Amino acid sequence: MGLESLAEQAEILLRSRLCNPNFIFSIFSSSPDSNYSKLKYMISSSVTEACNNSVLLLGPRGCGKVAVLELVLEDLLKEYPDMISVIKLNGFLHSDHNCALKEISRQLCLEHQLLFSKMATFDDNAQFMVSMLRECGLAHKTILFILDEFDLFAQGKQLLLYSLLDAMQSVTSQAVVIGISCRLDADQLLEKRVRSRFSHRKLLFLPPSREGLQRLLEHILLLPTNSSFPHEYVAAFNDKLLKIFTDVKFKETVDNLSYCDSTVNHLLRFLFSAVSHMDLKSGLLSLENFKGALSTIQRQPKLEALKDCSVLELYILVCMKRLEAKEQELRNFNSIMKEYKSIHDTFPTSDYYARNVCLRAFEHLLQRELISFEDNRGHGQSTEFRPVKLLISWPELYQGLKSYHSCPLILHKIMDREG
């Protein structure tokens, strides 16, 4: 195989690894006191002892809650093949009680090869769920309810949560409810009657430490030695990669990355960009790939928007800043125009444009989200009268003007004067 096609294959392999969270988090499952083992112990004990249980998995987005749960379920389904059935619900889709019951019935029917009718009413579905719970309990089969985005289920009347947890109270049922949420206070959102039926077990998922990060990088990026790739290529690839990992600049890059966001998802996006830019001719990853990826993933959108502005739009922004500095209460398009005129009177330039042209530039700024209206609906007033506020800060505006390539000197003078 030519080197380019080899490199392509390697890239495809790495990309599929990066898009597969189960692979990523399998590394964290080995140690005994990890969340994986705790979760596995808890679920397997409730399956074998035929008791009900509930647990919450909490942690910021992108820390592997769903992935670890999937790994646990994979293992458990292998160990106890016929004793578990899984129902998955998502808060984005099924926070409405009707939708949730319909989805539960649909998944139960799918699993047990029953016919599901879309015309079934809400009562039918509810009765079906209760009777299924009873039947499964009698057959010593545990039903696992996985509620993703748990905090969305806790909005409103929490009917689904109550009915699920209530059904678990009966002797005949065997169910485990696993809630997953990115809000660390998800259990505080529960109503009193729901909370009393909930066992307050929580597992916290946190972003990995530095050593964990290092292990994760090796786990993801090193090519496997016993694969279909030729031996020399794998050896060359892995050697270069290990050398990069020990490089001080690489460590700085990764530190820089985790300063703003240390979750695994952020790291995965960084690695994805680096892998996509792999040089296909040499077939190896290099330090430049990683450095380039860092700059593409750390963007400064407001400064980019400032660079895109035209000179007239910059004038409008500086006028708004001056109005703010003067602490004028009324800041709308008309007052900005007045300020613009006064600037032009003091420093006459060729940049004095007509009112309708300025209105158009004002609307462009609104589109770019550098300014926005203060009220939401505006009471039906036209654009010229509604109060606006600046969405960028003073240092950002200053920095943007400094880096603007043909910024008029007047604006610089005004900004320096304002301090």
Added chain:
Amino acid sequence: MGKEQSPQVNRRTTRSSSSTTPNSKATGEGSKIISNTKSLTVNDLVLSDESINLEELINSFPHRRMQILELIKLLGPLNSPMIPLFVYGGASTGKTSTVLEIFKHLNRPFIYSSCVTCYNPRILFESILNQLLLHRKNESNGYSSAKRCEKPSDFVNLLRDALSTLIDSLKGDLGKSNSKKSVSQVNGKMIYLIFDNLEHVREWDKSSNMLPFLFNLYDILKMPEVGVIFISKTSLDTYHSDTGYVEPFPVYFPDYTEGDLRQIFLKNQSNPKLYSSFLDAVLGPFCRITRRVDDVTNAISPLYKKYCEPLDDTGVVPNKDMKSELYRHINPYISQSLKETFHVPSQPTLEASASKDKTKRKGITKLGVGESFDKMDFHMSTCAKYLLISAFLASRNPATLDASLFDSTGGAGNQKRKRKSSGKSMEQKESKEQELLMKGPGTFPLERLLAIFQCITSVAEYSPDDEDPQIDGQGADGWDSGLMSDVLLQLSSLCSSNFITKGGSCPLEGAIRYRSAVSEDMALKVARSLKFPLSKYLYRT
């Protein structure tokens, strides 16, 4: 017999027409039309039959080389999974066209839906499902969608099914057609979902979870054969959410610089050197106002016609003297055009200026605006006009002045009895008046509007009206009651045409307050058409 019947216009079958016996000719035509539109295949998910190579692609988008290469690298080799991408940049920077042309180059199947044409979740879901299920809305199925889908839960289930069937058929095609070589075959077994104009989703329903749902769609589906691409005008930090969402990977399309714009405009020009000297003169001033391609194009295309006017032969290459002469010719038009907003004129500009020379019109004709300035260009009934003026006055003047401006005889208040105030208080009053003007029109209750309306119309009766014989024909009373009876009707029609808006209501009183939404120019036009002395009633110190 066939020739006598006029060619039937193909109408949709309404209930009434389908119940009557259709004549054979119509059904014959109808079935012919149906058989002409063949059913969709997977090949239709790719943009077109011909493919373009990379050099052509980069050349067709000047100054987008970096972004095109970045996107191609992120899309990756054939059949490699992808994290969601987020393409963002200002308006008319070429995001949508670049993405679609890249897919044309790569020949990979994609589903495109824009959140402008699909303006609520149901239409968005159904549009995506129609494309995936290769369903075309036509007469036979009554222009309905393949599946009815309103809720995200149904959408995810149906989407999963549709995607798996499509991917299986792609895999099947791939296996089968290894021996055949057909040019229009799609590449690969991945399907890409493109969501365009994502910034409109923010306004759909503030309390719904539509945005986090779309951003998390890739994670919910858990299918590595699907790629998701979002295109938006604003950057990712303008998408607010309470609990956050999985962030897609950003790709930025910057606005074009002046040099970029120059190259873009010089493409496909018949006389590049002439156009380039034209751009030297024109591009600089316009780029100080805006660098959006559509705005600048609209502004400079009429100017180019003017620029070429003194030339007899537009194919000529200008030398230095010619360039300076042409520059002198075009200069006044540039400064005039800079005062315009960049709109496309509704009438051709040359005719407008020609007619200006012929007929001496009083109105100012600017380049591109052919209407005269002092006349209303649409018709309103007299009652509506008076109501509009009353609303304008009510919004413009503070309520405390009504008594002095409109006394019981209906005449304008005597403003002669003003005392001469000191200089400082005059300044204060002027600044207060300016403040009031800048704040915008105020609100007024219905009673005040009707009171002012009555005053004004009673004035109008007494003023001499020679040119309009109808008014003093019937007698003043008849006209007056005729006006009053449908004033509430006129008010509601003015509200629905947004001349008067319903402002916020006072929480204590609870009555609806109205606000006038017309500019002073418009009110002056209306008043002039009624020969009403508006300036006498305006609050001025």
